[in-house]
Amino acid sequence: MSLNISQRNSVLQKMAILVDQYRETIIKENIKDMEAYAGEDLAMRDRLKVDQSKIDGMIAALRQLASQEDPIGVERFRFTHDNGMQVYNKTASFGTVLIIYESRPDVTIEAAGIAFKSGNKILLKGGKESLNSNLEIVKLWHQALSDYDIPADWVEYLNYNRNETQAFLEKPTQKVDLIVPRGGERLIAFVKEHATCPVIVSGRGNxxxxxxxxxxxxxxxxxxxxxxxxxxxxxxxxxxxxxxxxxxxxxxxxxxxxxxxxxxxxxxxxxxxxxxxxxxxxxxxxxxxxxxxxxxxxxxxxxxxxxxxxxxxxxxxxxxxxxxxxxxxxxxxxxxxxxxxxxxxxxxxxxxTDGFQLGLGGELAISTDKLHQRGPIGLQHLVTNKWYIHGNGQIR
The missing domain is CATH 3.40.309.10 (Aldehyde Dehydrogenase; Chain A, domain 2)
Structure with a gap:
């Protein structure tokens, strides 16, 4: 099952309404996460916190995504063969994207939103430190999907521990076409070591x-x-x-x-x-x-x-x-x-160096790999491609 652009945009617009409507609930759940976090990592704590400003950012990201052109089916190349075949290359969705991330509940909105707008099913594996926040936001995704009679498995949360995550990476129990880790070097190394499908590395800064x-x-x-x-x-x-x-x-x-x-x-x-x-x-x-x-x-x-x-x-x-x-x-x-x-x-x-600041309207991640996209990965980059060849009986 694929979703047309009207369905995808409707879900994103509904999500913006729901996040605004339930902002206090999200913040309440985030306070539980903040109070439970016992670490001294200032960066982790900053990423974990959700306040009114971050909620506003989530809503803005969803609305902007809904207003952008469909990244699927964009013609990249056309060619007329000597034998008369019409050859086209067009953008296509990956299929299912797994996003593994640490601490940042806004990833549950922004990165998932970009992947969803790009026509992909989403698997989310957030860190245990942001579990309450993430589960609350996923509830809203499911409500938005339900309102348009779209199955809830278009956005699925994997509430796995480390061993369960490793097992899933090594032998997925469902189809996974692409993995995007968002976090520190240890998380990225863990994913690269165990994943059995392509990984886009959102690497370190320095x-x-x-x-x-x-x-x-x-x-x-x-x-x-x-x-x-x-x-x-x-x-x-x-x-x-x-x-x-x-x-x-x-x-x-x-x-x-x-x-x-x-x-x-x-x-x-x-x-x-x-x-x-x-x-x-x-x-x-x-x-x-x-x-x-x-x-x-x-x-x-x-x-x-x-x-x-x-x-x-x-x-x-x-x-x-x-x-x-x-x-x-x-x-x-x-x-x-x-x-x-x-x-x-x-x-x-x-x-x-940020997708929104560089004109992409948000980002899934900032890749330090050179394939398939380097730097901020925006909506137009979270696609693969597909060849369409039209003939009338040509054989080789």
Whole structure:
């Protein structure tokens, strides 16, 4: 059974109404999850919390999805064969998409909504820390589906423990065409190890800012502070800063950056050059350049030039996002061409690596793989393709 675009849009519109109508119930269930969470992970706690603002975001995402064009059946290619056959390539749904995620109840709305709009059945496996919130939202999905006489199995919640999840990944008890893990490196590694069908990896951040020797220093300060402190739980947050050795008045810039970061309660670690400043701890070893923090923590270091900065980023970053701050267009072009990340920026914040911000109207995930889509995966990317060939008796 497939759903036409009118059915899919009707369910999404109904979900927006229901989420608004039951916002207090969702928040009440989320409070249970928040009170039960005993961990000290600030990023996890931030992602887990549902407040009025997050509810507003869920509703906006659903309404926007309902207003977008159907991603299914879009013609990508056409060809008339010498023998008269008419050949078309069109987008098609995957079939069934399993989304495995940690802590974020809004994924139960936004990621599921994108997958549903793309014509897929949805299997949701959320973390135990957000179980009450997730189950309440799934109830609303089922109500919205029921209102249009659509079977509830179009959105199904898998309330599995770790062993049950592993068993399902290794030998699914129902059809699964694609798996999208949303969470930390351990979750992603777990899914990749055990999954027996394609996986889109939403990888780690560990994003870099390179302050070139021709940087606008005020712009650099604002960019780094925004990237680090705007939302520490986001995969597009900044973790590492490389400062060109030849930056004019470098010492004053570094001191001002340290002061600003300290005022935002950010723990600062530095290489052998930057650790000489007050309020900066020396890095324990080089491995820290590879670490994603998701916390009020940052590493500052010096670099000799643009090629060295590019090399360091390509060695240690998660392949997510990287920025160059410079007035030199040629240096920016070189950096953006040679840095191996899904999103590269010139004088703008890594915090824009987000489906909504980059014009996709939301995202299922931010992929650091190069197949089949890199960076934010929006509605138009969560499709495969299918060939349609029309003939009148041709044989080969």
């Amino acid at each position: 994003n870099f800012v390179y302050v070139h020797n021709e940087a606008d220093k005020a712009l650099a300060l604002e960019n780094i502070i925004n990237g680090k402190t705007n939302k520490i739980s986001a995969c597009n947050a900044v973790d590492k800063v490389l400062i060109d050795t030849n930056l004019p008045n470098k010492k004053d810039f570094v001191q001002e950056l340290i002061t600003n970061l300290t005022n935002h309660n950010v723990e600062i670690l530095g290489d052998k050059h930057v650790s000489k400043f007050n309020d900066v701890k020396p890095i324990p070893d080089e491995d820290i350049w590879q670490e994603e923090f998701l916390d009020y923590k940052i590493v500052l270091g010096e670099t000799e030039n643009t090629p060295e900065a590019i090399s360091k980023i390509n060695t240690y970053s998660g392949g997510h996002s990287a920025v160059i701050i410079t007035k030199n267009q040629e240096a920016a072009d070189t950096f953006m061409a040679e840095v191996d990340c899904a999103a590269v920026y010139h004088n703008a914040s890594t915090r824009f």
